[in-house]
Amino acid sequence: MVNIAHFIPLFPFAAFWLNIIFGRRLGVASAYVAVGASAISAVLAWLVFQGLLSGGGSYTLTPWLTVNGHPITLGIIVDSLTVMMLLVVTVVGTLIQIYSIGYMGGDPRFSRYFAYISLFMSSMLGLVLVDNLFLLYICWEGVGLCSCLLVAFWYEKPAAAAAGIKAFITTRVGDTGLFLGILLLMSVGHSLRFSDMGVINAPEPLMALAALLIFMGAVGKSAQFPLHVWLPDAMEGPTAVSALIHAATMVAAGVYLVARCYPLFTAHPLALQTVAVIGAISAVMAASIACFANDIKKVLAYSTISQLGLMMLGLGAGGYTGGTFHLMTHAFFKALLFLGAGSVIHAVHTQDIRAMGGLFNKMKVTSLTFIIGALALAGVAPLSGFWSKDEILTAVWHHGNFGLFIAAVTTSFLTAFYMTRLILLAFFGEYRGAHKAHESPAVMTLPLVILAFFALFLGLIGSPWAHHAFQRFIAPAEGEVALDIGMAVASSVIALAGILTAFLLRGKFLEYKPGACPLIENKYYFDEIYDALFVRPFHWLAAAVARFDRERVDGVVNGISRCVQEIAQASRSLQTGLVENYLVAQAGGVFVLIVVLTLVGKLCHIF
Amino acid sequence: MTEFVFYTIAVGLCAFALLSVTVGDVFHSAVWLTFTLLSVAGVYFLLGAPFIGVIQVLVYVGGIMTLFIFAIKLTANIGDARIRQFTRQLWPGAVLAAVLLAFLLAVIRANAWSARALPPVQGPDLKEIGTELLTRYLLPFEFISLLLLAALVGAIVIGKVKK
Amino acid sequence: MISLGHFVALSTVLFCIGLFGVLTQRNAIRFLISIELILNAANINLVAFNRYLAPASAEGQVVSLFVIGVAAAASVVGLILIISIYRQRQSVFLDDFNLLKW
Numbered sequence: 001m002v003n004i005a006h007f008i009p010l011f012p013f014a015a016f017w018l019n020i021i022f023g024r025r026l027g028v029a030s031a032y033v034a035v036g037a038s039a040i041s042a043v044l045a046w047l048v049f050q051g052l053l054s055g056g057g058s059y060t061l062t063p064w065l066t067v068n069g070h071p072i073t074l075g076i077i078v079d080s081l082t083v084m085m086l087l088v089v090t091v092v093g094t095l096i097q098i099y100s101i102g103y104m105g106g107d108p109r110f111s112r113y114f115a116y117i118s119l120f121m122s123s124m125l126g127l128v129l130v131d132n133l134f135l136l137y138i139c140w141e142g143v144g145l146c147s148c149l150l151v152a153f154w155y156e157k158p159a160a161a162a163a164g165i166k167a168f169i170t171t172r173v174g175d176t177g178l179f180l181g182i183l184l185l186m187s188v189g190h191s192l193r194f195s196d197m198g199v200i201n202a203p204e205p206l207m208a209l210a211a212l213l214i215f216m217g218a219v220g221k222s223a224q225f226p227l228h229v230w231l232p233d234a235m236e237g238p239t240a241v242s243a244l245i246h247a248a249t250m251v252a253a254g255v256y257l258v259a260r261c262y263p264l265f266t267a268h269p270l271a272l273q274t275v276a277v278i279g280a281i282s283a284v285m286a287a288s289i290a291c292f293a294n295d296i297k298k299v300l301a302y303s304t305i306s307q308l309g310l311m312m313l314g315l316g317a318g319g320y321t322g323g324t325f326h327l328m329t330h331a332f333f334k335a336l337l338f339l340g341a342g343s344v345i346h347a348v349h350t351q352d353i354r355a356m357g358g359l360f361n362k363m364k365v366t367s368l369t370f371i372i373g374a375l376a377l378a379g380v381a382p383l384s385g386f387w388s389k390d391e392i393l394t395a396v397w398h399h400g401n402f403g404l405f406i407a408a409v410t411t412s413f414l415t416a417f418y419m420t421r422l423i424l425l426a427f428f429g430e431y432r433g434a435h436k437a438h439e440s441p442a443v444m445t446l447p448l449v450i451l452a453f454f455a456l457f458l459g460l461i462g463s464p465w466a467h468h469a470f471q472r473f474i475a476p477a478e479g480e481v482a483l484d485i486g487m488a489v490a491s492s493v494i495a496l497a498g499i500l501t502a503f504l505l506r507g508k509f510l511e512y513k514p515g516a517c518p519l520i521e522n523k524y525y526f527d528e529i530y531d532a533l534f535v536r537p538f539h540w541l542a543a544a545v546a547r548f549d550r551e552r553v554d555g556v557v558n559g560i561s562r563c564v565q566e567i568a569q570a571s572r573s574l575q576t577g578l579v580e581n582y583l584v585a586q587a588g589g590v591f592v593l594i595v596v597l598t599l600v601g602k603l604c605h606i607f
Numbered sequence: 608m609t610e611f612v613f614y615t616i617a618v619g620l621c622a623f624a625l626l627s628v629t630v631g632d633v634f635h636s637a638v639w640l641t642f643t644l645l646s647v648a649g650v651y652f653l654l655g656a657p658f659i660g661v662i663q664v665l666v667y668v669g670g671i672m673t674l675f676i677f678a679i680k681l682t683a684n685i686g687d688a689r690i691r692q693f694t695r696q697l698w699p700g701a702v703l704a705a706v707l708l709a710f711l712l713a714v715i716r717a718n719a720w721s722a723r724a725l726p727p728v729q730g731p732d733l734k735e736i737g738t739e740l741l742t743r744y745l746l747p748f749e750f751i752s753l754l755l756l757a758a759l760v761g762a763i764v765i766g767k768v769k770k
Numbered sequence: 771m772i773s774l775g776h777f778v779a780l781s782t783v784l785f786c787i788g789l790f791g792v793l794t795q796r797n798a799i800r801f802l803i804s805i806e807l808i809l810n811a812a813n814i815n816l817v818a819f820n821r822y823l824a825p826a827s828a829e830g831q832v833v834s835l836f837v838i839g840v841a842a843a844a845s846v847v848g849l850i851l852i853i854s855i856y857r858q859r860q861s862v863f864l865d866d867f868n869l870l871k872w
Contacts, residue, residue, distance in 0.1 A: 577868030580694045583793055584703065591707050598714055613772050617780050624784055624807055628791035633799055640803050647784075647810045654777065654821045659813075659831050666838050671806070671845050678799055678849040682856045693794045694865060700793030708786035712779055721775025723822050730821055731828035739828045740835070751839040758843035762850040768857075 002056025005048045005129055006076045008086065011037040012121035019118060023111030030111035031101045034118045038097060041125060042090035049083045058131055058195070065134075070190045075131035077194060080474045081259055081324060085128035088331045091454075092248045093121050095447040099339050100240040102443035103346065113153060117244070120146035124249050128256060132192040133182045133214075136257070140178065140217070143250045144171050150245060151237040163233040170230035174220015178257075181213030198263025211264045211271035214257065215278075222254025222308045225282040229526050231305055235297040239342030242297060247304050247338050248331040255311045255327050262320055276316025276399070280407035282309030285524060287414035291421065292521050295351045296341045299422050303377065303415065304334060310392055310411055317404060319395020321471045325462050326388035328470075332458055333376040333385060336451035340370035343444055344426065347437040353422060354510060358431035362438065365445040367427045369452035374423050376455040378416035379495040381488070384459030386495075391462065391471075394487045409494055416498025424506045613653060620646035631692060637675045644668050655730035777818035785811035798852045798862045802845060809841045 015037035019030045026033065048056075060075040097117060104113050123142030130136050145168075152164025186192055189200040189207065200207065218224070223231035234246050245251070258265065258275060265272045286305035293299045307330050315323035343366040344359060345351055360367040376383035379390070389412060396408045431437070439445070462470035464483045514521055522528070623646060627639035644667040651660035694700075715721045740748050784807055791804025813834040820830025856862050 578694075579864050579867075580696060580793065580796075584696055584699060587703055587707075587789060587793060591703065591710075594707075595710065598710075609772055613776065617776075620780065621783050621787070624787040627807070628787060628795065628800065628804055633797055636800055636803060640806065643807065644810065647814060650777070650780070650814055651817055653772075654817050656817045656821065656831050659817055659834055662835060662838060663813075666842055667806075671842055674845060674849050675799065675803070678853055681853055682799070682862050692797055692800065694796050697794045700790055703793065704786045704790035707789065708782060711782045711786075715775050715778050715782065718775075720823075721773060721778060723774040724771055725773075725822065726825045728825045730825055731831060735828045736831055736835075739832050744832050744836075747836060751836055754843050755839060758846045762846050765847075765854050766850045 002048055002051035002078050003059055004044055004051075005078050005086075006061060008041045008044045008048070008090070009122040009125040009129065011040045011044075012118040012125065015118040016115050016122060019111050019115035023115055026111055028101075028110070030114045031097070031104075034114040034121075035094060035097045035101070037118060038090055038094045038121050041121070042087075042094050045083070045086035045090045048078060049087060052078055052080070052083050060131075067186060068190075070186070072132060072134050072192060074135070075193070076129050077131035078129075080476075081256070082128050084324065084328055084474065085256055086125065088252075088328055089121070089124050089128065089249050092331055092335045092451075093117075093124075093244060095450055096240050096244045096248075096335060096339065099243075099342070099444050099447040100238075102441050103240050103342055104238060109153070113150075113238070116146055116149050116153070117241075120150070120245060120250070124253070127253055131194055133185065133194070133261075134192045136260075137178065137182055140221070140253065140257075141175065143245070143253060144168065144175065144221070147171075147234070147245050147250055150241040151234045153237055153241065157236065159233075160236040163230075163236040167230040167234045170227055171220040174217045174227055177213045177215075177220070178217025181210045181217065184210040184213060194260050197261050198267060200264070204268070207264070208268040208270050211261070211268050212274060214261055214264070215271060215275055218254030218257045218312075219278060220254070221257070222251050222312070223282075223305050224254070224278050224309060224312060225285060226526070228282060228286065228305045229530060232298050232301045232523075235295070235301050239297065239338055239345060242301070243335045243338030243342065246301065247334040251304060251308055252311075252327050252331060255308060255315065255323060258312065258315050259320065259324050259327075262315070265315075266318075272316050272318070274316070276313050276396075276401070276404055279309045279312025279314075279316055280404050282306065283313055283411040284309075284407050284414070287411045287418065288520050289523050290418040291414060292517060293418075294354055296344065296353050296356075296422065296426065297338075297351055299353070299418060300334070300337055300341055303337075303418065306411055306415065307334065307377070310389070310408065313404060313408055314392035314395050317392075317396040317399035317401070319392055319399075321462075321475050322388065322391035322395045324474050325391050325470055326385075329376070329384040329388045329455075329458055332451055333373045333383075333455040336369060336373035336448060336455050337377065339444070339448055339451065340366050340373060343440040343448065344370075346440050346444070347435075348433045349435045350433060353425040355433050356426040356431070357429040357433070358427070359437055360427040362431070363440070365439060365448060369445075369448040370427070371423055372452045373455050374419040376459075378419050378499060379412055379491055380416075380499075381492050382459065382463070384455050384457070386488075386491070387459035387462045390484075390488050390491050393491050394484045397484075397487060412491060412494045413498045413501075416495040417502045420499045420502030421506075421509055424502065425509055609653070616646055616649045616653065620650070633679050633692075634676075637672065637679060640675070641668055641672050644672070658733050658736055774818060774822040777814060777822075781811045781814040781818070784808075784814065796863045796865060798855075798864055799849070801864065802848050802852070805848075806841065806845065809837060813837050 012034070015034045018033050019026065023030050056078060058075065058077045058079065060073050062074045063071050064074045065072040097114070100113065100117070104110055107113060120143060123139045123146060127136055127139035127143060130139060148164045148168040151167050152161050155161045155164070182192060184206060185200070188203065189196075189210070191200060220227045231246060231251065235242055237246070265275060283306045286302040286309060290299050290302035290306065293302060307326070311323045311326050311330070314326060343363065344356065347363060347366075348356055348359070350356070372383070376385040379386045393405075393408055393412070396405045399405075460466055462468060468483075519525070620643060623639050623643040627636045627643055630636050630639060644663060648660040648663040648668075651657070651663060788804045788807030788811060791807060792801060795801045795804055816830040816834040816837070818830075820827070824830070852862055855867065859866065861867075
C-alpha cells in the first residue's frame, strides 16, 4: 500500500482548485471540501504508514528532466521520516481546519482562506514526499507562498500586509542559499536525490559549503537566528494559520530538510557544528525574549523559534532521533497552544496577557487543554515534550560540548518559566479585561481536546514502556536505546525549577515596568539593526535610483519630446491653411525637380 | 499655309488663355476659356486628330463649359469685377510661371527631337481608335465609365439640399 | 514647316498660363478654369507626340480621351463642391477656407 503515497497531496490540491474557482458558490461548504480532502490524505498517510511497516519503500513515478546527462526523476520517498511528517501534517492539519470552521466563521473571505490552507497542505505534503532537492525546492516555495498569503490574509490591516512581505522577503534570503546549494550539489555532486546524499563523491570544501547553503534555507524557513525576525511578525495572520504554518508544520520544514539531508551534514562536521551552534543561539535568545513578551501569540512565536532551535541543536549534536522526535511532539502541543490562544483571543478580543487573567473559570476546556500543552512544552514528565526534550538533552550531553549543553538546559528552564508565567497571567488571578469572556463553540474545542490527548500521550511511544518504539522506527540503525535515568531526572528538575521560579515571581509580573532589561525587551535590537543595515540603505539606494530615473532618464526622454515639440511648434506656422501657399510650394518643388532631372540627364549624356 | 494656320491658332490660343485667367469678371473668364478650348480643338485638327477635336468640342465646350456657366450663375454676386480676383502672391506666381516657361522652352530648343518634321504617313483613323479603346484599353475605358458614374452620384449626394 | 517643337512649345505656354492661374486665383471657379488649361496642355502634348513619333498607333489619342473623361469628372465634382461650400459659407474665395490652419 506504499505506492498510493503520491495521491496524498493531490486531494488538498483538488480542494484548492475547487475552493478557488467555486468558493463563492460553495460558501460554508468550502470548509467541508478542505477538511474532507485533508482527512482523506490523513487516511492515506495512515495506509502508507502500514505499508511501510509491512515492507514498502520509495519508488519512482517517472523520469522528468535530464540536466547535463544527470536525470531528475519524479520520485516519491517513503521512509520513517516521511511517514512521520505525513501523519503529523495531515492529522494536525485536519484538526486545525476543523477548528478554523469556528474561528474563521463569518469572515468575508472564508472560502479563500480554505483554498489557501488546502494549497498549503498539498505543498507541504509534497515537500515531505518528494525524493530530490529539486522537487523539494518547488514545494518549498509553494509553502512559502501560502505562508505569505495567509500571514497577509487580512491585508486590510497595514501591519498584516507588511508582515506578509517581511515573511516572504526574509525567508527569500534563506531560499537563495538553498537554491545556490542545490545548484552546487547539481554541478559538483551530480545528484539531487536524498538517497545519494551520503555517498556523493566530491571535493570536501565544496560539499561542506553545499551543506551550509542548504542549512541557510532551513534557517530562513525555520526562523532561526539570524533570520528569525519574520516569525513574530507573522502572528498578524489568523491564529489557526499561526498554529498550522508557523508552529506545527511549515517552520518545521527547515528541521525536516536538515534531517532529510542528514548524511550530507554528518559527512561534514563543520556543517553539523554550525547547525548545533545556530540552533543553540536561536533557542536561548528566543526563549529569553519570550519571558518578556506580553502578547500571547508573540510568546508562543518566540517559543516556537526557541523549540525549533532546540531541534536544530539536537540534530547538530548528533541526536537525529531526538530532533525528529521533538519535531513531532512539538507539532502537536504547539498547535494545541496556538489553537488555545486563538480560543482565548476569540473570547476576550485582545492578545495582551496583562489584560486577561482568571479565564480558568470562564473557559474550562480551553484552559485545561492549554495547560496540558504548556506542561508538555515545559517538559514535565510524562507528557510528550518531556520524552523528546530529554532525548535532545541526552544527545547534547553525549556530544560533549559543554557550552551547547548549557544552552539546552537554559532553554529548558526558560521554557518552563515563560509558559508558567503565561498561564498564571492569562488563566489565574483576577479578570482584568473589559470584554465578557465565554467558552468557544464545540467545533473549536473538539480539536483542542484531541490535540491535548496527543500532547499527553504521544511521547509515550518513545518511552521505555513502549520499548522506544519511535526511536527504533525512525532510526533502526542506531541499535539499542535506553533511557538515561540521570538525564531524565535532571531535565525534570530543570523544568520544575522553571515552573517554581515563575510561581515565586508571579506577584511581580504585573508590576514589572518595562525598561529593566532593554536588550531583551527590544528583542536584541534585531529589527533595528536590520533596518539600519539593510532596509534603510536599500531605501536610500532605491531613492537614489528613483531620483536618477526621474531627473536623468526622464530628462533625456522629456528632452527628446520637447525637441519634437519645439520643431513642431516652429514648423506649425508653415501650415497657413491657404491652398495657394501650398500650391506655390508644390510648383516650386516641381520646378526644382524638373531642373535637377534635366541637368542629371545632361550629365548622363556627357559621360 | 499650314504655318499660317498654326501661328494664327497658336497666338489666339495663348491670348484667350491669358485673358481667361486675368479678366476681372468670372463670367468673362468662362467665355474666354470657351474660346481657348475651341482653339485647342483647332490644334487637334491641325495634328490630324479630328476625332479628338470633335470630342473636345462636344465634351468641353458643350458639357463642361455649360457646367461652369451654371456654377457661376448659381454662386451669385461673385462675378463682380470690383472684387479682388488675385491672391496676394500674384507676382511670385507670375515670376515662377515665367521662369519655368523660359526654362522649359530652352530645354525644348536644346533637344534634337523638337526639330522632327511631320511624318508622311496618315494618323490613325476613327476605326483604329475605336478598336484600341475596346480591346487593349477596354479595362481603363470601363474604369472611366465607372468614374464618371461615381462622379455623377457623388455630385448629386453633395449637391442635395439637406432638410 | 511646323515641327514637333512648335506644338510642344505651344502646350508649354498653355501649361504655364494654367500654372500662373492656379497660383494666383482667389476665386475657386477660376481656379478650376486654370486646371482645365493645364489638362488641355497635357492633351496637346499627347496628341502631338502621337502624331510625330508614332503615327501608326492611336495610343496618344486614346489616352487623351481618357484625360478628357477624367477632366469632366473632376470638374463636375469640383463645381458641385464649390456650390456646396458656397451654400454653407456664402463664399467661393479660397483664402476664406483656411480651416486646416493650425
